[in-house]
Amino acid sequence: MVQRYDPVSIEAKWQARWEADGLHHARDFDPAPKWYFLTMYPYPSGDLHIGHWYAMAPSDAAARFKRMQGYNVMFPIGFDAFGLPAENAAIQHKIHPYRWTMDNIARMRAQLRSMGAMWDWQREVVTCDPDYYRWNQWFFLKMYEKGLAYRALAPVDWCPTDNTTLAREQVVGEERVCERCGTPVIKKNLEQWFLRITAYADELLDFSGIEWPERVRVLQENWIGKSVGVEFELKIAGHAGVGFRVFTTRPDTVYGMTFAVLAPEHPLVDRLTAPDRRAQVEAYKFKAARESDIERMSTEKERDGVFIGAYALNPMNQEQVPIFIADYVLLTYGTGAIQGVPAHDARDFDFAKKYRLPIPVVIAPPSWDGAPPREAYLGEGTMVNSGPFDGMPSAMGWQAIADSMEQHRLGERKVNYRLHDWLISRQRYWGTPIPILYCPRCGTVPVPETDLPVRLPMDAEFLPTGESPLKQHEGFRKVACPTCGGEAERETDTMDTFIDSSWYQYRYVSPHEPDRPFDPAPGAYWLPVDQYTGGVEHAVMHLLYTRFWTKVMRDLGLVTFGEPMTRLFNQGVILGEDGEKMSKSRGNVVNPDDYVATMGADVVRAYLMFIGPWDGGGPWNSRGIEGAQRFLQRVWMVVAGSASSERGASAAPSANGTRDLRHWTHRTIKRVTEDLHGFHFNTAIAAMMEFVNFLTKGKEVMAGTPAWREAIRTLVLLLAPIAPHLAEELWEKLGGPYSVHRQAWPAYDDTLARAELVTLVLQVNGRVRDRIMVSAELSEAEARQLALQNERVKKFVNGKSVADVVVVPGRLVNVVTG
RNA sequence: GCGGAAGUGGCGGAACUGGCAGACGCGCAGGCCUCAGAAGCCUGUGGGGGAAACCUCGUGGGAGUUCAAAUCUCCCCUUCCGCACCA
Numbered sequence A: 001m002v003q004r005y006d007p008v009s010i011e012a013k014w015q016a017r018w019e020a021d022g023l024h025h026a027r028d029f030d031p032a033p034k035w036y037f038l039t040m041y042p043y044p045s046g047d048l049h050i051g052h053w054y055a056m057a058p059s060d061a062a063a064r065f066k067r068m069q070g071y072n073v074m075f076p077i078g079f080d081a082f083g084l085p086a087e088n089a090a091i092q093h094k095i096h097p098y099r100w101t102m103d104n105i106a107r108m109r110a111q112l113r114s115m116g117a118m119w120d121w122q123r124e125v126v127t128c129d130p131d132y133y134r135w136n137q138w139f140f141l142k143m144y145e146k147g148l149a150y151r152a153l154a155p156v157d158w159c160p161t162d163n164t165t166l167a168r169e170q171v172v173g174e175e176r177v178c179e180r181c182g183t184p185v186i187k188k189n190l191e192q193w194f195l196r197i198t199a200y201a202d203e204l205l206d207f208s209g210i211e212w213p214e215r216v217r218v219l220q221e222n223w224i225g226k227s228v229g230v231e232f233e234l235k236i237a238g239h240a241g242v243g244f245r246v247f248t249t250r251p252d253t254v255y256g257m258t259f260a261v262l263a264p265e266h267p268l269v270d271r272l273t274a275p276d277r278r279a280q281v282e283a284y285k286f287k288a289a290r291e292s293d294i295e296r297m298s299t300e301k302e303r304d305g306v307f308i309g310a311y312a313l314n315p316m317n318q319e320q321v322p323i324f325i326a327d328y329v330l331l332t333y334g335t336g337a338i339q340g341v342p343a344h345d346a347r348d349f350d351f352a353k354k355y356r357l358p359i360p361v362v363i364a365p366p367s368w369d370g371a372p373p374r375e376a377y378l379g380e381g382t383m384v385n386s387g388p389f390d391g392m393p394s395a396m397g398w399q400a401i402a403d404s405m406e407q408h409r410l411g412e413r414k415v416n417y418r419l420h421d422w423l424i425s426r427q428r429y430w431g432t433p434i435p436i437l438y439c440p441r442c443g444t445v446p447v448p449e450t451d452l453p454v455r456l457p458m459d460a461e462f463l464p465t466g467e468s469p470l471k472q473h474e475g476f477r478k479v480a481c482p483t484c485g486g487e488a489e490r491e492t493d494t495m496d497t498f499i500d501s502s503w504y505q506y507r508y509v510s511p512h513e514p515d516r517p518f519d520p521a522p523g524a525y526w527l528p529v530d531q532y533t534g535g536v537e538h539a540v541m542h543l544l545y546t547r548f549w550t551k552v553m554r555d556l557g558l559v560t561f562g563e564p565m566t567r568l569f570n571q572g573v574i575l576g577e578d579g580e581k582m583s584k585s586r587g588n589v590v591n592p593d594d595y596v597a598t599m600g601a602d603v604v605r606a607y608l609m610f611i612g613p614w615d616g617g618g619p620w621n622s623r624g625i626e627g628a629q630r631f632l633q634r635v636w637m638v639v640a641g642s643a644s645s646e647r648g649a650s651a652a653p654s655a656n657g658t659r660d661l662r663h664w665t666h667r668t669i670k671r672v673t674e675d676l677h678g679f680h681f682n683t684a685i686a687a688m689m690e691f692v693n694f695l696t697k698g699k700e701v702m703a704g705t706p707a708w709r710e711a712i713r714t715l716v717l718l719l720a721p722i723a724p725h726l727a728e729e730l731w732e733k734l735g736g737p738y739s740v741h742r743q744a745w746p747a748y749d750d751t752l753a754r755a756e757l758v759t760l761v762l763q764v765n766g767r768v769r770d771r772i773m774v775s776a777e778l779s780e781a782e783a784r785q786l787a788l789q790n791e792r793v794k795k796f797v798n799g800k801s802v803a804d805v806v807v808v809p810g811r812l813v814n815v816v817t818g
Numbered sequence B: 001g002c003g004g005a006a007g008u009g010g011c012g013g014a015a016c017u018g019g020c021a022g023a024c025g026c027g028c029a030g031g032c033c034u035c036a037g038a039a040g041c042c043u044g045u046g047g048g049g050g051a052a053a054c055c056u057c058g059u060g061g062g063a064g065u066u067c068a069a070a071u072c073u074c075c076c077c078u079u080c081c082g083c084a085c086c087a
Helices: A009-021 A050-068 A082-095 A097-115 A128-144 A197-204 A212-223 A250-258 A277-291 A348-353 A394-409 A496-507 A520-526 A543-556 A592-598 A601-610 A624-644 A655-679 A681-702 A708-718 A723-734 A779-788 A791-797
Strands: A034-039 A072-074 A148-158 A163-164 A186-194 A226-236 A239-248 A259-262 A303-314 A320-326 A335-342 A409-419 A436-439 A443-446 A477-478 A487-488 A531-536 A565-571 A757-764 A768-775 A801-810 A812-817
Touching: A009 A601, A009 A723, A034 A050, A034 A436, A034 A520, A050 A072, A050 A197, A050 A531, A050 A592, A082 A097, A128 A148, A128 A443, A128 A601, A163 A186, A197 A212, A197 A409, A197 A487, A197 A543, A212 A239, A212 A543, A212 A565, A212 A655, A226 A250, A226 A394, A239 A250, A239 A335, A239 A409, A250 A394, A259 A303, A259 A348, A277 A303, A277 A320, A348 A443, A394 A409, A496 A543, A543 A779, A592 A601, A601 A624, A601 A681, A601 A723, A601 A791, A624 A681, A624 A708, A624 A723, A655 A681, A655 A708, A681 A708, A708 A812, A768 A779, A768 A791, A779 A801, A779 A812, A791 A812
Parallel strands: A034 A072, A034 A531, A259 A320, A531 A565, A757 A812
Antiparallel strands: A148 A163, A148 A186, A226 A239, A226 A303, A226 A409, A259 A335, A303 A320, A436 A443, A436 A487, A477 A487, A757 A768, A801 A812
16 A cells, blocks of 8 residues: 655655755855856745745746756845834834844744755845845945945935835836835935936946846836937027026927926026016916825826916027926926927927917928928928928938037037936835944045944834934934044934845855955856846836946956846746735735645645746636645655555566657656746646656556656656655655755657657648658658548548648648649 | 737646647546545546537637748737836
8 A cells, every 4th residue: 555645744854854964055166067046035024925935936946957957056045134114013013123023034934944945044144134234334335435325415205104215116106106105205305325326327228148038128228218319508588698408309300499398396497487477487386396296186187387488599590489387397307498399299289289389390291291280290201490401301400400509519419317316315224324424524424344334223212203213312323423533423314125135146155254245256156146036026126226236346346247147037926816916905815834734835836836837927726736736646646656566567568668658758858858947837747747647547557667667767856846845755765865856857868759650630721631640750752642642631632633732741741732 | 108018718828940729737527436425536528510420610809921820910909017298
């Protein structure tokens, strides 16, 4: 009698053994080719969610596969341990953020271990550890030295619920809400620290040399938002020496300007407004300010504005045009002012219609009849009404006008980016202190490197005031100036937690390195990351920041490459059984621990990988997981069953049977190898299921033969990355040397993998009329012959003349009648 | 509005480079086993017609290219995601 598959005891047993043996420790400088496989580290929110499993179990399988293929694989894990939830818990439950975080980490470590993944826990990184965050501070100081970190007064997005500023990337949607809590953000003018990511904008648009999903590339490109144009000066009529600059991507349309618009907050507005317009202008400014602070009411807001009573001069022809303020011009983009060219810009067109401004055509569409335009024409055409440029194709005119402006010093070519510098100041406690002091005598003073880390005080008080506890903490705030020795104040803001994740992949290389962010010797061996996996929701945040950070590190001489991760894969999102996003309020949350406790981790792993393509995500299905359970059960029966009954093979297998079995074995190796290579776990498992179905049918006859032994050994090896515990147990039962995970990945024989007999499809005029089994080596002429002699083919040819016979060797023959 | 991805049975999904549509699994139906149930095992399972052999329709819709289209081209529809007055 075969012992039943009992995942729970098997899994506990092997996890303990692997841990004791240090099976998963990645060795620096191993002669084998290295493979650095990284999955985005989790935030220690408290409990491991099924989403964590979906992100991590397949990546573990891929890492295991790589290792069996002969790579020295590093597969590290850590915790993204700073962040707001810890501080909120502190206020609500009177528990220190450090305690809360470390308790959660302890719980999650145990849950993560239950997965049976090959993480190298010796390399664990916890970002709230001063030994980690001191290097955040060190990097900050290096950037400060290089002018890449700076402080500026700027209107910033502020979340009134979380009481902190947010990076632009953390403000989402049309309503401009906080990505964390959904509260509409407001604008505040504050002195804040920024990192100069815009200095790398152009380089961040270059994705050559890395294999990242198209999706992420497009998101980053849109986010960076490069536009090439011309910035030029508009002088003000009657105000000698006064002017403002505008940016346009369409210098070719400059002769069509019939008005100019300033953003309502533009600094020149007050000065240029005519006395009789002041009341109206003030009223509009007030309205605009309110609207950007309060939520926006509708998407189809009518474009409006107010004439300020001043006129600008078109630099090309000295024509006077009225100046308006309007809130469709944003102070934060370009120069905060635009040329109004209604014939060739949709927004300007609406505006001109509303205020009855002229709409002269200056770019004639290809078949323009001279009629007034019904809408803005945005395409190319022939220049008209444009003085000396008339008759030029507009693309040429673009360059000619840009040249002319540069020659006459009216303006110059300019590139603008939508990307803003990275605002990193957070008015919160639970983050990395910014290592800066303010001294009344010396000004802004960076903390000397030797004084790092600037530690978070542990005795802070957490009150629901909205103020950072650091601000109230005298012992932290008051400090002696390292330059003059006088009284100085510490910066009390902390860093955005995206700083932590911008370089954590480097820390894994040497997590205990005391003198540097990481040790360059093992770094040279391991870096960069070969394969990164994680959610696409980080496309314009973490994944952009870490690219920026790596480029900075390269320019600091810390690494020799400019891209942190060579390959990126974004897994999908696992949904509740109802197809909706999992949430406590919906009550559709799946708890992986429950399934692990009853069915075992291997079943959960196999199910998550079988559910569909990894990047697709999809709903959890509690019936579906039973299918995965049945599959592993069948594997157990066919392997363990035949292992114990090997002596008693009944009938002698036929030569055909042996050949067939070996064909199936090698064909399955080929399929699984290719599928795992491409992260197609679902089809890899399907191939193994087919193999198991085949083996189950042939067990009686084949068990005990060498071909059978090969088959079941192979099955166990192929299954090892997916179901590591089951594979280890079965491997032991088969008498294999410990550990199955140290075995070489099976190689396939291409000749055996190819079938000797294939189904040849016979078509007449593209319709399938018969299928015949033929030798795979059948020649084209023979196939043709067989098809033409086939009774069913003859029947459908029905005496008509044969016009053509298309033969696809090994696949089909199509007989085409005349 | 702009940008991106995707539409295949009751469901999740498979299909190499254009070459048998629906692998594998779930569900469902029938059967075996059982006192009974659970589990397990076997068989069947896209629609229509037919007793059957078999015929026919069929990959969101419409056109096209081709001996051959889920796959390539064009137009349209729908869904999801991202950005959203970016000059």
